[in-house]
Amino acid sequence: MDHRSGEGLAALSGDRVTRHPLWLTAGELPAPAWLHLPADRLCLPNGVVYCPPVGFEYSHAHRTGIHFADALAASGIPTLRIDYPGTGDSHGDEESPRLVEQWLASISEACSALTRLTGAKPSLAGLRLGGTLAAWVAETEPVLGLALWAPVAKGRRFERELRALHAVASDGDDDSSGFIEAGGFRYSEETLAALGDIDLTLCRPSAEHIMLVEPNTTRTPKSLLTHLESLPVELARLKQSDFADVMAEPQFTHIPDQTIGNLVMWFQALRESDPIALSDAAVSELTSERTAGPDTLVIVPSDPPLAGVLTSAGPSKELVVVLPNAGSVHHAGPNRLYVELARALAEAGVSTLRVDLGNLGNSRIGSNLEENHPYPSTATADIAQVNRWLVEELGYEA
Numbered sequence: 001m002d003h004r005s006g007e008g009l010a011a012l013s014g015d016r017v018t019r020h021p022l023w024l025t026a027g028e029l030p031a032p033a034w035l036h037l038p039a040d041r042l043c044l045p046n047g048v049v050y051c052p053p054v055g056f057e058y059s060h061a062h063r064t065g066i067h068f069a070d071a072l073a074a075s076g077i078p079t080l081r082i083d084y085p086g087t088g089d090s091h092g093d094e095e096s097p098r099l100v101e102q103w104l105a106s107i108s109e110a111c112s113a114l115t116r117l118t119g120a121k122p123s124l125a126g127l128r129l130g131g132t133l134a135a136w137v138a139e140t141e142p143v144l145g146l147a148l149w150a151p152v153a154k155g156r157r158f159e160r161e162l163r164a165l166h167a168v169a170s171d172g173d174d175d176s177s178g179f180i181e182a183g184g185f186r187y188s189e190e191t192l193a194a195l196g197d198i199d200l201t202l203c204r205p206s207a208e209h210i211m212l213v214e215p216n217t218t219r220t221p222k223s224l225l226t227h228l229e230s231l232p233v234e235l236a237r238l239k240q241s242d243f244a245d246v247m248a249e250p251q252f253t254h255i256p257d258q259t260i261g262n263l264v265m266w267f268q269a270l271r272e273s274d275p276i277a278l279s280d281a282a283v284s285e286l287t288s289e290r291t292a293g294p295d296t297l298v299i300v301p302s303d304p305p306l307a308g309v310l311t312s313a314g315p316s317k318e319l320v321v322v323l324p325n326a327g328s329v330h331h332a333g334p335n336r337l338y339v340e341l342a343r344a345l346a347e348a349g350v351s352t353l354r355v356d357l358g359n360l361g362n363s364r365i366g367s368n369l370e371e372n373h374p375y376p377s378t379a380t381a382d383i384a385q386v387n388r389w390l391v392e393e394l395g396y397e398a
Helices: 008-012 056-074 099-118 129-137 155-170 189-196 222-230 257-269 280-287 334-347 379-393
Strands: 017-024 031-038 048-051 079-082 123-127 145-149 179-182 185-188 209-215 234-240 295-300 306-311 320-323 351-355
Touching: 017 056, 017 099, 017 280, 017 295, 031 056, 031 099, 031 280, 048 056, 048 099, 048 129, 056 079, 056 123, 056 257, 056 334, 079 099, 099 129, 099 189, 099 280, 123 129, 123 257, 129 145, 145 257, 155 179, 155 189, 179 189, 185 189, 209 222, 209 257, 234 257, 295 379, 306 334, 306 379, 320 334, 320 379, 334 351, 351 379
Parallel strands: 048 079, 048 123, 123 145, 145 209, 209 234, 320 351
Antiparallel strands: 017 031, 031 079, 179 185, 295 306, 306 351
């Protein structure tokens, strides 16, 4: 089993970075985020909001997003990594109305959160559809830089790709449910229509600087290049030769260290002022919201600490079910299965803790020792520690 680990800049950042989970709660559906900071809290004021892809691309690129955010933070750039409503650990699902609108709103809220923390306008970085969404947010949000990492240029083409994946999986059978399934994730017709209306060549972001990362797997549409070159911004372009490894199945992903390193240097060069020292009070104020509805973002004390989400069924402490990683997929589970299972169990009166084992998902420690291994040697000890914490610290019976 190949469980390739990160090397170089991204893998060295863990002991120089702290990560803080929080909820973004201004929208209709609370969405979790992770604030990545340099350990000494000495930061460049212009932070970065990282906008992930959606669907199976979100699951496959989740590890790259963590490495990217850690590398930015290790270089002194505070970074907020988010889940959109109805994705990842967020509230809502594919049936939630106006999802694309809420995705955009969550990015805007993240921008505002970073500005409150540092007092300066942030930058945006987005992978695949995340880049496209970031560009649209940058039309109205004041941002310094915008990194478009293999962005979706035409929403209509993206919609067609999703429908093609659905057709292959369904053998062409008609489906009148109002949803399609592509790569194990469902999309409503409303969401597909909203995605189809997105056209990056019509977007005029306010950013002063734009970086376009062009993967070797596809050719950048000429219409997109022409449009970006026509904007009154400083445009940089970066070629990436290993994009397919970023989007491989989670257990086979390879971290694109060179691309991450180049992006970090680009963001560092955009600095508008000298570094600032963030106070503990400022960080605590931003990250104080750990609970939204039944879900609490937790860090289980262990060596290393383990990150997860506790979904409470209420005051009863008779039973709690632990959901560790399924292979190398982070704790949301394959195709977000663990999130849906946790909510169903909560309705039945059973609490759950979905948790990342050592050096998996959000429990990454910054070492390449067994990172992303689908069967980590620490698994038994990690689960035992989780059980002790649930019983001894939280008062669960079993």
